[in-house]
Amino acid sequence: MANRFVLNETSYHGSGAISHIVPEIIGRGFQKVFVCADAELIALGIVAKVTDLLDAEEVPYTVFSDIKANPTIQNVQAGVAAFKESDADVIVAIGGGSVIDAAKAIGIIITNPAFADVRSLEGVASTKNKCVPIIAVATTAGTAAEVTINYVITDVEKNRKMVCVDVHDIPVVAIVDPDMMASMPKGLTAATGMDALTHAIEGYITRGAWKMSDMLHLEAIALIATHLRGAVANTAEGREGMALGQYIAGMGFSNVGLGIVHSMAHPLGALYDTPHGVANAILLPTVMEYNAPATGEKYRDIAKAMGVINTEAMTIEDARNAAISAVKQLSGDVGIPTDLKDIVKKEDVDFLAQSAYDDACRPGNPKDTSVDDIRELYISLL
Structure with missing residues (x-):
């Protein structure tokens, strides 16, 4: 079996990268x-x-800014109309995952007009043409949308997020400049940083993981564990370390998939407009506990990458617990809530569980799951 890897044509990293x-x-x-x-x-x-x-x-340029934090079908369609009127031939997307995701959908529809309804882009769409060239300028250290072949659009009418996967949407140039991230508030820095950690951990244990992706994800985990606290404190070293760590995580997970942390986080964003990073961060330790029996020795590697000492001497159960504890500690240190009590309504749990099970990220989970399992995971956090 051949493993495919898709990356940007060009990327620039470090302070001043926007000059390119x-x-x-x-x-x-x-x-x-x-x-x-x-x-x-x-x-x-x-x-x-x-x-x-x-x-x-x-x-010359024109600016389009009708993009919500969780971009909608309507945002995309408005962007398509604006692009057609602009006479532009390249997109420069400046923002986090929401802006870059919207830009990907706009660019794909311009060159593949049969998908103008947007809904038909869900999953692995049968587009034929590369999207309008995109130069993606990241302003958050978390989603890595600038290097992935994925994007997420919200279907407001159906209260769900559509995960779209398309090799034709990857930006031709990625600009990863920590100076562009320096004005992020602490809460957003923490949430997007934990989103990046979720990418790295889920990507490391997903069913599609292999040697090259493992290498990237372990390095990403180590960088994030080392630098997220500093990034939240807005240190230059922390910002630069997180900018690189989240990008490396994106290089990996974009090519091998994720798991049920993401499939459970998506309906929270669709139904309650919960910030994606916050949802992931709350769910991650609980889902790690659930998945642990299906991960072999990988949690030992995660614990070591998180900075836990003497992992080699631990039993497999102790190593798994150490990895989960390290994630909980980091999450707590940067101020992430520990449960969903202020987000989820109990009467919505059945809808959330079914939506999460139907999500495109769920099949990559290392452990076979069910709607009932996912329902119990939600309930455990209420």
Whole structure:
């Protein structure tokens, strides 16, 4: 069996990486830019860091900002209409997962108009053409949307998130500049950082994991465990370490899949608009406990990567407990809630469980699961 790996054509990392945006645009022969962002990033002056560079070189652009924190079908369709009116030939997406995900869907539909309903993009869509070229500028250290072949769009009418997987949507250029992440508030830094840790851990234990992805995920776990606390404190070293760690995690999980932490988090975002990183962070330790019997020695590796000492001398059960405890400790240190009591309504649990079971991430879980199992996991956190 051959293992496929899909990555960006080009990526720039480190302080000042945004300086490469305009040379990439000019060097690739693009004539006009469609800037995707959200209103908050515009208000914070983050988008101006990029548009000022475009202005300095007289690169024409138009800005589209009708994008919610959990982007909807309507956001995407509005973006498609705006792109058609713009006469642009490249998208520069400035933001976290929400903005970049919306940009991917917009870019795919422009070159594959048969999928204009958006819903038909769910799962592994049979698109034929590469999307409009995207230069993705990450402003959060968590989703790694700038390097993945995945995106998530909310179907408001059905109260569900659609996970879309498409090799045609990956940005041609990724810009991972920690300076673009420095204005993130502590809560968002913590949530997106724990989202990145979830990517790395789920990617490491998923059914599709193999040697190359394992290498990436273990390094990502180590970087995140080392740097997330500093990133929340807004240290330069912490920001840079998290920017790299989340990207490496994305390199891995995009190619091998995830598990039921993500499939359970998605309906929380769809139904309650819960921030994706917060949902993942709350669910991760509980799902790790559930999955432990199906993970062999991998939790020992996770514990070691998290900084736990003497893991080699531990029994397999002690090593598994140590990994889970280390995740709980990190989550607590950065201020993540420990349960879903303030989020989930008991009468919604059946809907949530079925939605999670139907989610595209569920089949990658290392342990066979059921709707009843997932229901009990939700209930255990209420």
